[in-house]
Amino acid sequence: MMDWYQVNNITKIDSPSLIVYPHRVKENIDRLITMAGSSNNVRPHVKTNKMAEVCSLLLQAGINKFKCATIAEAEMLAEIDAPDVLLAYQPVGPKADRLLQLVMNFPDTRFSCIIDNPHTASILSELFASHQLIVNTFIDLNIGMNRSGILPEKALALYKACQSLSGLQIIGLHAYDGHIRDTDLNLRNQRSDDAFARVTQVIKEIAAISPESLQIVIGGSPSFPTHTKRKGVQYSPGTFVFWDWGYKHLVPDEPFEYAALVITRVISVIDEQTVCTDLGHKSVAAENPLPRVHFLNAPDATPISQSEEHLVLKFPGKTNWQVGDVLYGVPVHICPTVALYDTAVIVENNEVVNNWKVIARTRKISI
Numbered sequence: 001m002m003d004w005y006q007v008n009n010i011t012k013i014d015s016p017s018l019i020v021y022p023h024r025v026k027e028n029i030d031r032l033i034t035m036a037g038s039s040n041n042v043r044p045h046v047k048t049n050k051m052a053e054v055c056s057l058l059l060q061a062g063i064n065k066f067k068c069a070t071i072a073e074a075e076m077l078a079e080i081d082a083p084d085v086l087l088a089y090q091p092v093g094p095k096a097d098r099l100l101q102l103v104m105n106f107p108d109t110r111f112s113c114i115i116d117n118p119h120t121a122s123i124l125s126e127l128f129a130s131h132q133l134i135v136n137t138f139i140d141l142n143i144g145m146n147r148s149g150i151l152p153e154k155a156l157a158l159y160k161a162c163q164s165l166s167g168l169q170i171i172g173l174h175a176y177d178g179h180i181r182d183t184d185l186n187l188r189n190q191r192s193d194d195a196f197a198r199v200t201q202v203i204k205e206i207a208a209i210s211p212e213s214l215q216i217v218i219g220g221s222p223s224f225p226t227h228t229k230r231k232g233v234q235y236s237p238g239t240f241v242f243w244d245w246g247y248k249h250l251v252p253d254e255p256f257e258y259a260a261l262v263i264t265r266v267i268s269v270i271d272e273q274t275v276c277t278d279l280g281h282k283s284v285a286a287e288n289p290l291p292r293v294h295f296l297n298a299p300d301a302t303p304i305s306q307s308e309e310h311l312v313l314k315f316p317g318k319t320n321w322q323v324g325d326v327l328y329g330v331p332v333h334i335c336p337t338v339a340l341y342d343t344a345v346i347v348e349n350n351e352v353v354n355n356w357k358v359i360a361r362t363r364k365i366s367i
Contacts, residue, residue: 002350003296003297004021004024004350005019005021005258005261005296005297005328006297006328006350007019007263007347007350007351007352008350008351009351009352010263010326012352013263013345013352015263015264015265015278015279015326016262016263016264016278016279016280016283016284017262017263017341017345018260018261018262018337018338018340018341018343018344018345018358019260019261019262019263019328019344019345019346019347020051020054020242020259020260020344020345020346020347020356021259021260021261021346021347021348022053022057022259022346022348023348024257024258024259025054025057025241025242025259025260026057026061027257027259028240028241028242028243028256028257028259029057029058029061029063029241030061031240031255031256032044032237032240032256033061033062033063035224035225035228035255036224036228036235037228039061039062039063039064040064040065041228041233041234041235042063042065042234042235042236042237043065043066043067043084043086043217043234043235043236044058044063044066044067044236044237044238044240044241045066045067045068045069045088045220045236045237045238046066046067046068046073046076046077046238046360047068047069047070047073047238047335048238048239048241048242048334048335048338049238049241049242049338050073050076050338050339050358050359050360050361051344051356051357051358051359051360052076052079052080052356052357052359053356054241054356055076055077055080055082056080058241059080059081059082064082064083064084065083065084065086065234066082066084066085066086067085067086067088067217067236067238068085068086068087068088068089068360069087069088069089070087070089070360070363071087071095071098071099071102071363071364071367072359072360072362072363072364072365073360074087074099074102074111075102075106075360075365075366075367076359076360076365077109078102078105078106078108078109078111079106079365081108081109082109083108083109083110084109084110084112085109085110085111085112086111086112086113086114086138086174086217087099087111087112087113087114088113088114088138088140088174088176088217088236089113089114090113090114090115090116090120090140090148091113091120091124092120096123096124096127097127098367099111099113099135100127100128100131100133100135101367102367103128103133103135104131104133105367110136111135111136112135112136112137112138112171112172113135113136113137113138114137114138114139114140114148114149114174115137115138115139115140115158115162116139116140116142116148116149116150116158117150117158118158118161118162121137121158121161121162121165121168122165124137124167124168125162125165125166125167125168126167127167128167128168129165129166129167130167133167134166134167134168134169135167135168135169136169136171137162137168137169137170137171138170138171138172138173138174138215138217139155139158139159139170139172139173139174139202140174140175140176141155141173141174141175141198141199141202143175143177143195143196143198143199144177144179144180144195145176145177145178145179146179147176147178149174149175149176152198152199152201152202153198155173155202155205155206156202156205156206156209159206159210160209163210170212170214171214171215172214172215172216172217173199173202173203173214173215173216173217174217174218175195175196175199175216175217175218176218176220176236177192177195177218177219177220177223178220178222178223180192180195180222180223180226181222181223181250181251183250183251183252185225185226185251185253188222188223188225188226188251189226192223192226192227193226196218196227196230199216199218203216215234216232216233216234217233217234217236218233218234218235218236219233219235219236219237220236220237220238220239221237221238221239221240221247221251221254222247222250222251222254224236224237225253225254238335239334239335240254240256241259242258242259242260242334242338243256243257243258243259243260243334244258244330244331244332244333244334244335244337245293245294245330245331245332246288246332246333248330258330260334260338260344261296261328261329261330261331262279262283262284262293262328262329262331262337263326263327263328263329264277264278264279264283264311264326264327264329265277265278265324265325265326265327266321266322266323266324266325266327267310267323268323269319269321269322269323270312272318272319273314273315273316273317273318273319274304274312274313274314274315274319275312275313275315275319275321276310276311276312276313277310277311277312277313277327278309278310278311279293279306279310279311279327279329280306280307280308280309280310280311281306281307281308282308282309282340283337283340284311284329284331284337284340285331285332285333285334285335285336285337285340286306287333287336288332288333290303290304290305290306291303291332292306292331292332292333293311293329293330293331293332294329294330294332295327295328295329295330296328296329296330297327297328298313298315298321298327300315300316301313301314301315301327302314302315302316338358338361339358339361340361341358341361342357342358342361343355343356343357343358344356344358
């Protein structure tokens with residue numbers, strides 16, 4: 001019996017390569033929906049997969065709301081007829097014009113974006129009003145990530161300032177809580193409740209002056225299980241589709257399994273304990289310290305150095321690895337790893353069956 005990740009026709013795959021296992025992607029999607037209670041409760045972030053085919057699998061599972069970080073990702077979603085796309089990135093400079101072009105070119109997709117200040121809101125309003133359009137927006141709340149967003153205590157003032165803007169409509173609140181990633185689920189729940197209390201306060205303040213119902217988008221892969229007890233909230237994890245070594249060990253309570261790997265080959269045997277592979281910085285996310293990848297079929301391999309095109313591995317005893325042998329690796333961080341590849345090799349039943357373009361790794365598709 002072959003292990004689930006092994007590929008019979010591995011000689012068809014050059015290395016390094018990104019491999020995706022669709023049946024495991026589907027299983028992860030099913031697990032997400034089960035945890036969420038309904039496909040209507042999730043708004044997956046597509047920054048991890050960047051592939052139209054993976055997003056189509058999400059659509060087929062009944063998910064109709066999506067979140068993305070780039071105009072290219074938004075365009076990819078529109079091209080597969082995704083009905084609802086949130087650009088969770090404040091459009092500054094030319095991005096505002098590109099968002100307008102998306103809205104005009106894909107009228108069947110409902111686009112929205114985030115804002116966190118009156119200046120950006122005014123620019124967007126003026127731009128869209130000049131084309132007799134209205135841009136849907138979410139107020140981006142900073143609830144502890146300290147990366148973007150307005151402090152919740154100042155959100156009501158921003159909401160009021162936007163009420164007079166003819167080309168802009170606020171339809172929800174967005175709060176990314178990526179700083180909540182404790183391994184202890186009880187602690188994760190406690191910190192999540194504390195952060196969400198600030199969101200609840202904003203909801204109450206806005207409800208006091210407006211009858212409009214707001215969508216609430218919150219929760220990345222580590223934190224979204226803490227929000228499933230809340231009603232009327234959309235969860236937006238992204239890594240769950242492929243999973244990675246980092247989250248597998250950081251949040252072991254979550255049931256997702258590896259669905260994307262990188263393969264590499266031994267290209268040189270240095271000595272009886274040390275080999276060199278072709279998995280360099282350009283082939284696996286390098287923002288973390290070593291080890292940046294763990295090998296399913298070589299768990300005792302220890303990365304000792306890495307450069308642009310090479311990764312050197314050391315073994316505790318005499319190694320039998322030979323030049324040309326294949327290693328199957330789980331990246332510590334899959335999201336930026338995917339963005340390093342133009343295409344993904346698709347494997348079903350231990351056989352290469354297709355290639356999927358990582359279409360949204362580019363900054364521009366057509367708009």
